[in-house]
Structure formats: C-alpha cells, structure tokens
Amino acid sequence: MSGNEPVDRQLPNISPEKATREPGQSGTASEPERSRWNVAMREILNGSAMISLLAVVLAIIIGGILIAVTDENVQATAGYFFSRPGDMIAAIWNSVSGAYVSLFQGSIYNFRRPGFANGIRPLMDTLTFATPLIVAGLGVALGFRAGLFNIGGRGQMLFGASAAGWVAFSFAGLPFPLHLIFAVVAGVIAGALWSGLAGLLKATTGANEVITTIMLNYVAYYFVYWMLSTQGLLQLPGSNNPKSPGMLPSAVLPPLFGQQYSLHWGFIIAILVTFFAWWLLNRSRLGFQFKAVGLNPDAARVAGINVPRMIVYVMLFSGAFVGLAGVFQVLGTVTTGFSAGIDAGIGFDAITVALLGRSKPWGVFAAAVLFGAFKAGGFAMQASQGISVDIVLVVQSVIVLLIAAPPLVRAVFRLPKPNLLSPLKSNKTQGKKAVVTK
Amino acid sequence: MKLELRGITKRFGALVANDHISVVVEPGEIHCLLGENGAGKSTLMNVLYGLYQADEGEILLDDKVQKFSGPGDAMAAGIGMVHQHFMLIPVFTVAENVMLGHEPTTFGDRLNVAKAREQVREISQRFGFDLDPDALVGDLPVGVQQRVEIIKALSRDAKVLVFDEPTAVLTPQETDELMLIMKQLKETGTSIVFITHKLREVREVADKITVIRLGKVVGEASPTASNEELASMMVGRAIELTIEKGKAKLGQPALVVDKLSVIDPIGQLVVNNISFDIKEGEIVAVAGVQGNGQTELVEAIMGLQSKVTGGITLNGRSLVGRSVREVLDAGVGFVPEDRNEDGLVSEFTIAENLMLDRSNGEPFVKHGTLQLATLAEFAEEKLTEFDIRAQGIGTHAGNLSGGNQQKVVLARELSRELKLLVAAQPTRGLDVGSVEFVHTRIVEARDSGVPVLVVSTELDEVVALADRIAVMYRGGIVGIVPGDTPRDVLGLMMAGEAPSGGKAA
C-alpha cells in the first residue's frame, strides 16, 4: 500500500486560500502537465534506494578521509608532499584501502581464510550483529509510523534482557524449548511494559514520549544496575560484580549453522518478526489505525479511533520488538551472564536503522544488515588495522544525515508528523504544514 | 497615500493565483476587493505585504515603485495589515504584541515597556477603544483581539491599511463597529483596502469596488450596484443559490437535544442549555457567527466533548457519554467542519480514506485483517458515483482539490446506513460547482428520510438548505424559525436579538 509520491506537496501555505483553491473545474486539471515520463524520472531520481545508496557511498568516502587524515604515515608523508607527492598518495591509499578491505573481510567474506566454511564466517558475524538491530529497528520504525518517537530502546532492551535473563538462569530443570520460550516471552513482555509506561503517560497526561523515553532509559539503567548488584535479584550468587549468572543451556538460542558460527536462531525469529511487522503495518486493522493516528490524530479521533488507546498499543508493540532485541543479546549473543551494558548501544542504533530503512519493515531489515556489517567489519578493522571502531558511528550518522537532507527528504521519508512537545492542538496551522511527511 | 498595483502576477507551480491584477487605491478611499473564497484576494494582499514575491508586476506608493523583500519593507513603506487569522501572540500582552518588530528600547537593548503602553493607550483613546495594555492577548475576546491588530498597524504609522476578511469572526454588531472604525480611519486620510466576499458590507462602506475572479480582475463596480450584479460578477454567471428542494416529508422526531450544555477544556461554558429536535426527513440548519458554540454543539453530538450535561437522544437512544465509535455505530454520519484537519488523512489514499471511520470491522476488516479487494471495489464504485475527479483510488487525498476532498468525505459518510447526518460547514472553501453537488446530496439524504443537521456561518447556505433554522449566539439558541425567515431577521438574531414573533417554529 505504499503508493507513489505523486506531487511535491510543499506548497506555500501562508494563506489558506490556496489549499482550497480550484484551478479549473476539475481537480485533475493540473495533473496532465506532469507527464508520465516526468513522474518516472522523478521516481528514479528521488527513489529511496538511489538516495540510500548515494548516502552510503558518500559516508564511506567521508570515513575514508577521516582515516587518511588521522593515519600517521599519511601525516608523515604530508610533510614533504610537494617534493614527493607520490609517497603521500601511496600512504593514503594504503591506509584507506587497508581499512576498507579489512572492513569487508570482517563483515562479508574473508578470502585469506582456508575454505568456504571459514571464509564465510564474517558474514555470519554480520548477521549475528544484525539480529537484534532488526527487531529493535522495527520497534522504532513502528513508532515512527504511528507518529511516536521511541528513544527508549536502551531501557526497553535492559528490561527485556533482565526478564529473559532472570528466567533463563533461574528455572533449572525446565526442558529446552519450553524454557527458551518462557524466557523469550518474559523478555518481550518486560520490554513492552516498560515502553507501554511511556505510552500510558502520553495517553493520559500528554507527556511527550521523546522526553519520557529518554528519561526512562536512565531509570532503567540504574534500576537494572541495582538489581545486578543486589544478591537475590540478578547478581551472580557470591559475586561482588554487577553481573548476572550465565544462562542455562535449556534457555539459550541454539546456533543456526552449527557451533562454529555465532549466528543463532534469533535470526530466524527476526525474519519472522519482520514478516509480522509488514503484515501489521500494511494488512492489519491495527496498523491502519496506527498509521491514521500517526498521520492525522485529529481525523483519527473524529473517525472513531481511540487515539490514546492506540498510543498505548503502539508503544507496547514497539517496546515488545525492542525488548526482543534485549532477549537476543542475553540468550544469543552473550550467554555467559550480562551486565548493565548489555544493550550495547543497540537502542540508539535502532533509530538510525529505522531512519535508513525509512520505517518500512523490509527496509529496516536491509538497513540492520548493513549496520550489522559495519559493526562486524568495524571490530575486524580495529583488530587488524588499529582503526578505532568509533569510525562506524561516524559513518552511520553521516548516512542518516545525508538521507535526511533535502531536497530528498520529503519524498524519501516515511515518517508521519511527529507532533512533538505540543500534545495540544496549539498553533496547528504552522505545525501541520511545516512537518516532514513521508 | 496612493497605492497602485500594476499587473501583479503570482504563480504557484502550474497554478496562477494572480493573473496581471491592477488596482489603484486613492488616498482616503475605502477600496473593496470582492471575490469568492479562493479567487486570489489574499494572495494579492500577501504580495502587497511582502510575504510573497510577485512573479511579474510592480507595486507603487504615491507613484514610486516599491521593492518589498519582506513584511518589514512593506511596513516601513506605510502599509499595515489586519490579518484574517490574527498575527498575535497569545502569551504576550497587548503592549508586547503592539511593539513587536519596532520596539522602543533604552540603554542596552532594554525594552521600554512604559513607552509601548503609552502608545497603546494613546491610539486606543483616539478610537474610543477600552484596552488594557497589560492584558494577555490570549485572554481577550476575538473582537478585541482584532482591535489589537488595528492598533498594531496604526502604531507603525500605516498610511494604507489592508483588512483581510475582517468580519468573518465578528458578530453583526461588531461588524458595524468595525465599519465605523474604517470610516473614522478614512477621515484621517488613511487608504483602506477591504477584502471580503460579503456583499452587504461592501455596499455599506466602499468608495470603489474591484471584483476578482479566478485570479483576474473581472471589473469594477460602484457601491450603488445591486447585490445581484455584484454577485454575478463575483461568480461569473447568474448564481442560483437556492437549489431545487421539495417540501419536507416530516416523520417522527429523531434527534432530540434537551437542555444541552458543554464546558470546554479551559472551563468556558460554550454551549448553554439548548434544546431542539430534528424530525426524520428534515434539515435543521444552525446559523450564527463563527465561535458561538456551533462547533462544540456538533462535537458534543459526536462524542468529541467530554464535559457535556443534558440530553442528546437519537431515536430514543442516548448519545451522551458515548464514544465517537459508538456514535458512528448508532448511524450518525459526520461531515466535519475542517476536512483537512478532521475529515481526511491527506497522506492516505482515497480508498484508505473511504474506510477511515469504518476500520472497526466488516466489510473492510475481517479477523483483524484488511480486506483490500473489497475496499478497492467499493472505492472504484464511489469514485464514479460521487464524481470524484482523481487519477485513481490510489491517489493521495492531499492531492485532491477541496471539492473532490469533500466528495470523498461525503461518499464515505453517505454510503453507510444513516440515522442522522451532521454536516458542519459542508461547503466552506468550495467552488460553486462543488457547492451545488454537496447541497444536492444533502437534500437527497433528507428526502430519503434521514434527519439532517447542517451548521453553517454562511447565511446563503442556511437559507438554501434549511427547513428550520436555529440561530446560535454565545452558546445559546436565540430562536428557532422557519426556513423562509427573512435575512434581516436572521441577521438580528445572529447578533443576539430574539425574533419579534418570539416563538419557536
């Protein structure tokens, strides 16, 4: 149901006259001027895939520049650039190509390893990193589509991980699939409830969810930290460290392609969840109502949709997805026990993933895999080339800024208007026209 | 000061909002720009005020060509504007609003509030306004806010004052007062441009009239011209505002509103103890100046207001305290006042908008899943039936013209089994063709036995549709009169005077 982006809707809007103005007797009078060819060209040029690709390429170039500039050999050769420019160019080439080759080898395929089974391991790592990103990204994306900005991924993941982890290390004796399912469900519910709290606050008091979710992140962090450092709650018995016991084998997500790869069944769950999210947003009644609330809450209310209830539902779903990312972290990625840093920044990465994926489920999936590759490759790059993994953050944020940049943004973004910081309908004439839709 | 607009052309993409418009306003003259909604009057004034840049043409003041890159330039040149939507900041005081943009300051950029207050008082006295410079604008009634706008313009020594649809929000009495103020201003030598589509006002104050239609000047007229002449110039053909309407075949009273009161979220009693009923097959129109409780009355019926006392019953079932969903399910069709705000999701397709208030179940939803095939079929059918001009059912509602948008809303509401139709401002901002279409559909609904509640601030629409007319003033009903009540009586009622006959029809 995505539909095209037919007309640039950025009409000047100071006087309401134009909105209601009829150019001729028929509403389509101005349409023929936009020829099919024109529309097709616009679609290609404004096409989301094109822009994303360009953004990624540009960001990688910028990353390359940063790597070159901070490289010691490049700096050394720059001193005598005018006498022997070749040295510096060679040094730049060495540093940048070395970095990106190791990024590739760390994320997709390593030709230097013997055999396919070994060579493909980086791709498995990439998918492992992508798994929690996919579900967390879907959670944030779902919020976007409903006009809600869930920045609370960290808190929701922490609660999801804690609940799943507690179930997973506690109930010894439960048989394998049952224990696992129990743990996953517990984590999902915990994430949903923590996020639902922000939804409830917004629905009942109008508290802006951007602020409450940010604040709830910190509350969750300290709360989980406290649980992790308290005996009898989450702390490993007899330990002084704020860390939980390891997960029982009966609650761990089994490896997908055998023990030699890190990839676990969570990836399959993530694919299923992506399907579910697609169905939810594009084929379900709830999704229809979510989108209506996101795009025009006033019209949704007049159409008999219970807007506050939808806000709570959206946040519950969003938090459930994000909570699942926390579950994957403790039952898939790190099964030896977790600390308060178990979210690993995924809650924030999820925002960039959702933006890059334009809040469409399969777009989010692809974006998460890309960012998973950056992560896997980034660590490999750090190990082999000594280039700080922080460069990945730079590249990621530059990508998002670029795809957000106009004149592409209005056509590109699938974002409904985030009705921020003004739960009331105040000043809505400005608000409405000035908000980036889609 | 003499103002001349010469060949002003302004385009928005393919749309020509102003097409070589030329107007001359002599010093001390009240010059009316008359035209329908959407004729391009406001665009022209925004060009004059520097908010838009004209694509062609020039602006002359006292025969000197002006170049305005923003409102600041226009103001400096002596042009003042009283905007249709007041450009006032509610959380600022009167003095702060008046001084904004040309603040008197003392040492170190410090505001000289005392001086601003003095200025407000001085201008208020000149026109006999009673204004507290320290009152918050948000707390003032609409009519008083307009005076703040006027003072704002005058405090900048405006020599040419533009009034953009100033009477839309005023009662007839306040309108009369405004007319007096305009005449007063004219005597002090101020040139006035008065933009309106209301003929009566034009004939009362104008020295000269320029009629604009579809972005072009179609002619000039003198204030002595008849209403019919002016109207036909404005609309382009002899207008028939009365549509063919047979005699109402009245059934049982269906909607009964009994001693209804509504308190809005900021604690104002906006609907005050009103009672009326609508019978099957009858159109009752609620007339009144905007902001006299009509909106809240409709919202109360639809379940959109929370503090409601009194009774609303439809065929014996109470609607008070019900959710919007329950009201819709009770068979109430609703055409909201502002279709863009409340009636449509502009980023949704036509098809999606057609199921907007029916997303709760069959036929468009089964087992929580959308029935897209059913929806597509339904949408295609309605596209033809309601003559919605669009490329297809996948066109986004936001890309339709106002008339077609309203048809989508009507199509959605009228294709349900209705027990009551509530239409608020159903033709606001529509072209004449669409107005006729909408009116015809509403009368058809009535003739099929549905009780219809129409709310309109346009007297023409009220007179055209109503079998009975209820006039609202400050939250109460002044009186309920037959549909053929003369306009002057209705006008007085809109100002709060009970009809001389004094009894309900």
Next chain:
Amino acid sequence: MSTSTLPSAAPITLERTIVKSWKGPIALSIFALLAIVLFGVFARPGVSHFRLSTTGDFFQLPQLDVPTTSTGWILAVILVILAAWSVLMVFQSRRVPLWLTIVFAIVFMAGFLTWVAADALIPIPGLLIGAVSLSVPLIFGAMSGVISERSGVINIAIEGQLLAGAFVSAVVASMTGSPWAGLVAAMVAGTLVSFALAAFAIKYIVDQIIVGVVLNVLVSGLTGFLFSQVLTNNPKFLNTPPRFDRIDIPVLGQIPIIGPVLFDQTVIVYFMYIVVAGVAYALFRTRWGLRTRAVGEHPQAADTVGIKVNLRRFWNVSLAGAIAGFGGAYFTLGSVGSFTKDMTAGAGFIALAAVIFGRWDPIRAMLAGLLFGFATNLQSVLGIIGSPVPSQFMLMLPYIVTIFAVAGLVGQSRAPAADGKPYIKS
C-alpha cells in the same frame, strides 16, 4: 434525559470557571506524607553530625550535632504545615509560589540528610561544592536548551555540544598551553555542532529531534575516533590541558558555608553566574528576548512584523551551541583535567531535563540543574558514609522528577508553542 443544574440562560455570556490545579498541593502532600513515614515511623536512633566548614575557611563554624529522631519529627511537621498551606492557597484560587516549593524542597532535603546521617558525619561544604561542580555543565547545557527552544528549535544535541566542547577545549588548551584558548575553542566547537543542527533543522527542515539524536552519535563517534587514533598517541601534547585555578573572591568567599561553595570557584563558574543572569535578563527584558520568544511562539506573527524568523533561529541556535560548548570545557578545564571517551555521560540529557523541569525559564532551569547536580553528588557522599538507600535510586532522581514534570504532576510545563516546528514560507 438528565436535568441540567447549570445557571439559567438569562444573561448569555461565556462564563469562565477558574481551573484549579491541585497537582502541586497533591505532590507536596505526598512528599510530606513520605517525610512522616520515613523520618517519623521509620526513624533512626542516634545523633546526626554535620560539618559546616572546612579547615581553610575564614570563619570556622562548629560541627552541628542534632538528635536524629526528634529533628526528623520536627522537620516532618514543618513539611506538613507547608503542604497544608499550599492546599489552602489553591483552595483560595491562588497560585502556589515558587519560593514555597523551594523552601519545601530544602526542608525535605534537610530532613532526609538528618535521617541518613544517623550516627554518621556529613560534610556539608563538600556536599555542596561537589553539587555545584556537577551542576556547572548541566546549567550551561540548560541555558543552551532554553535559548534554542525559546526560539523554536528543539535542542536534543546538547550532549553533542558539551562533548564537542570538552574535546576541543582539551586539545586546544593542551596545544597552546592556555586554558583561555581552550575556552574559546570550546565555544567554537559547540557553535559548529549547532550550525549542523540549525542547517538541517531550519534550512532543510529535517525533523529536529532526529537531527539532534544523530548529531549526538556523530559527535560521540568523531571524538571517540579522534581520541583513540590521535590523542592516545600523544597525550602529553594533545590531552594535558592546563586547568583553571580557583579564584577566591574577597569578602564574598568568606561568608560561612555559601562563600566557599559559590565564591571560591574557577572562572568558568563565575561565567556561569553571568550567563544565567544574562540569559534571564535578555530573554524577558530586551528586544532580542521579545523577538526570540515571538519566533518560538508564533513565527508567522513575527514574520508579519518584519522579523526574519529563520535567520533569528539560526543565530540563536548557534549562540546556544556556544554556551553549551563553554559548559563542555568545564569537564576538561575545570574538573577532570583531560578528555576521555564519552566523558559527558548523559549530562546533556540531564540538562534537557532541567530545561523542561525548569519550564523553559532560565532561573528555574538553573535551580533544576542545581537540584540534579545535588542529587548526583549526594549519592556519592552517601556512598561513603554508607547510605540506607541504594545509590542507584539517588541517581535516578533527576530522571524520575523530569518524568513527573512532563506528565504535569509537578507543575505545568508548557513548551513554546512553535517549539520543534520549522517555519516554511514561500
């Protein structure tokens, strides 16, 4: 259906009932109740010791020893009286004044300290000095937020501005050997982050929250990358900034308790006083402030009187960035002494919380910043004497308070009407 008991229709006027807000009194009553339970019912026996001066102070005050239980009861009763007073005020349709809330908070804090300090010693000057120290970047960040949001641009990027300021000031001060140069460089760095925010938010109309969030990630990545790649290779040259010395202001610095806390500080803290006072004055008393608020409330109205909305927003956001950058320099030039990765650790978000809790008002935002700094420092002091409350719960306090604030349970916080909404004209 039901009979209406509303006033008769005779004079048809819009009546306005005054909406009384009971949220304030309710909140105070809850805290008063909490005080009774905590200080009274769960009273701890013993004597609470408070040290009121440090050894270097001009006036030496004796140590204050109070009996824990009875003091707790007395303070609890005072709190109940204050809460009752606020109820009375609302009952009479008056507003609960700010000072009442502040007095309430101070008394509550005193009671709490008395309670936790049973048979232990709390060094009051140390507690307060630490609190001010932790508050400094919060308050600078909050001022940045106030200016930016009053102009209508949501500033989620405070964190990034602080971090950029901290990084650049460390590097520049180390290289030049002058903390002043570092300070100026920090302002430039903060401004640059703001330029990005302003460019994307105002010119390109990208959602302001998205830009803010992404900019925080970008700054974190950039500074982290440069720190690992460059700074760690040559820490002596690049990451050993000279620090500002404390300046003891004569006379003022000798006031007991307050003196060492407020007037024996580094120059950055003195700048902070000036900035807060300046912002408060400028926002409400000057032409700049009037226009800034106009642009944040109703940009179209501002435009029609000739104010260049987007230009003004652009420069105000830039100014906000400079102020936040200045605050970031405090991390490296005032307190820590060198840059470390992500050293701002969420201070920008607490600053944002202070903006909201302070209702977009500079003075209130400063008070909120002080409160949050105090809460943070209190937990570390309590950690030393062994607190009955887990330290994590103290650390949560700013965030929980903010959630209550945005939910309207503590005061009513109303953002500028056009906050977060770009202004587009033809």
